[in-house]
Amino acid sequence: MALVVLAGPAGVGKGTIVQRILASEPDFMLSVSATTRSPRPGEVDGVHYHFISKVEFEGLIAENQLLEHAIVHGSNYYGTPLNELTRAEAEDKHLLLEIDLQGARQVKARIPQALTIFISPPSWEELESRLRNRGTETEEQIQTRLSTARTELASAGEFDFNLTNQDLDSCVAQVVELVRKYERGS
Ligand code: 5GP
Numbered sequence: 001m002a003l004v005v006l007a008g009p010a011g012v013g014k015g016t017i018v019q020r021i022l023a024s025e026p027d028f029m030l031s032v033s034a035t036t037r038s039p040r041p042g043e044v045d046g047v048h049y050h051f052i053s054k055v056e057f058e059g060l061i062a063e064n065q066l067l068e069h070a071i072v073h074g075s076n077y078y079g080t081p082l083n084e085l086t087r088a089e090a091e092d093k094h095l096l097l098e099i100d101l102q103g104a105r106q107v108k109a110r111i112p113q114a115l116t117i118f119i120s121p122p123s124w125e126e127l128e129s130r131l132r133n134r135g136t137e138t139e140e141q142i143q144t145r146l147s148t149a150r151t152e153l154a155s156a157g158e159f160d161f162n163l164t165n166q167d168l169d170s171c172v173a174q175v176v177e178l179v180r181k182y183e184r185g186s
Contacts, residue, residue, distance in 0.1 A: 002094045002182050003085070003111055006175070007104040008119030009149030010073075011131035013165045014098050017119065020172045021096065028179075029093040031084040034060060037076035040136060050081070068099065068106035073144045078103070094179055101152045104159070115182050117175060118159035122166045 006014050021028050034050040036057050045051050052060075057077045060066050069079030080097055088095035097107065107114050121127035127149060131142055156162050161178055165171045 001088055001092060002179050003088075003097065003107070003114040004094055004175075004179055005097045005099060005104045005107050005114055005116040006119060007099060007101055007116065007152070007159065008165075009121065009127060009152045010145040011127050011134065011149070012119050012121050013130070013168065013171070014119055016168060017165070017172055017175060018096055018098050020168070021176060024172075025094075025176060027093050028096055029088055029091065031080055031088070031095050031097045033078050033080055033099070034066070035076055035078045037078075067110065068103040070100055070102035070106075072100045072102075073141070073148055080107070094183075100148075101155050108158075115161075115178065116159045117161045117163060117178060118156045119171065120153065120156060120162060120164045122164055 006018065008014055018030055022030060032046065032048070032050060034052050034057060036052060036054050037049075039045065039049070039051050043049065043051075054077065057069075057079070060079065060081065061069060065082055066079040067082050067085060069077060072078045078100065080099060080103065084095060097103070099107070104116055108116055121130070128146060131137070131145055137145065163171055163174050
């Protein structure tokens with residue numbers, strides 16, 4: 001079983017990459033994070049996130065039930081419950097973690113054999129237009145995400161592998177191939 005961290009700026013397409021992998025590779029599963037942010041329309045508790053209160057989240061931190069956690073975009077807590085790892089081990093599946101830079105660093109520090117992959121946009125202009133076109137954030141939220149994105153892009157060198165999401169199919173294939181190579185130990 002591989003623990004696969006997928007990081008990269010908001011709007012780069014991590015979510016789509018994950019959904020494509022889950023649809024075609026039965027031996028992969030997605031880690032469901034806990035968050036204190038409110039659900040967006042269409043998001044289901046326990047499927048997209050475990051939507052919990054700040055008090056509940058702080059309880060998870062105090063009880064050491066999180067593999068990593070961070071405050072993302074300056075407002076809400078996000079974290080990976082340790083029991084997602086247990087679930088993946090029990091089901092013998094590769095676990096995909098779609099998390100931010102702070103979380104990726106914590107996972108690598110705690111589990112050095114984790115496979116960390118950074119996804120970059122083809123260009124800054126492309127990232128900005130993808131972020132605007134998805135239409136889920138206010139202008140203020142877009143500005144916060146763009147500012148976080150600058151910091152995240154500067155950290156790409158810390159990751160085991162760097163991919164560019166120029167073409168979705170090829171990016172998905174590359175992520176799967178990296179995990180297959182890791183599985184084979186090469
Ligand atoms: P969103 O609110 O758009 O779903 O996610 C915002 C950001 O939080 C994304 O960059 C996503 O990768 C990050 N994120 C989601 N879950 C986690 C998590 O469990 N831990 C950390 N550190 N970041 C997360």
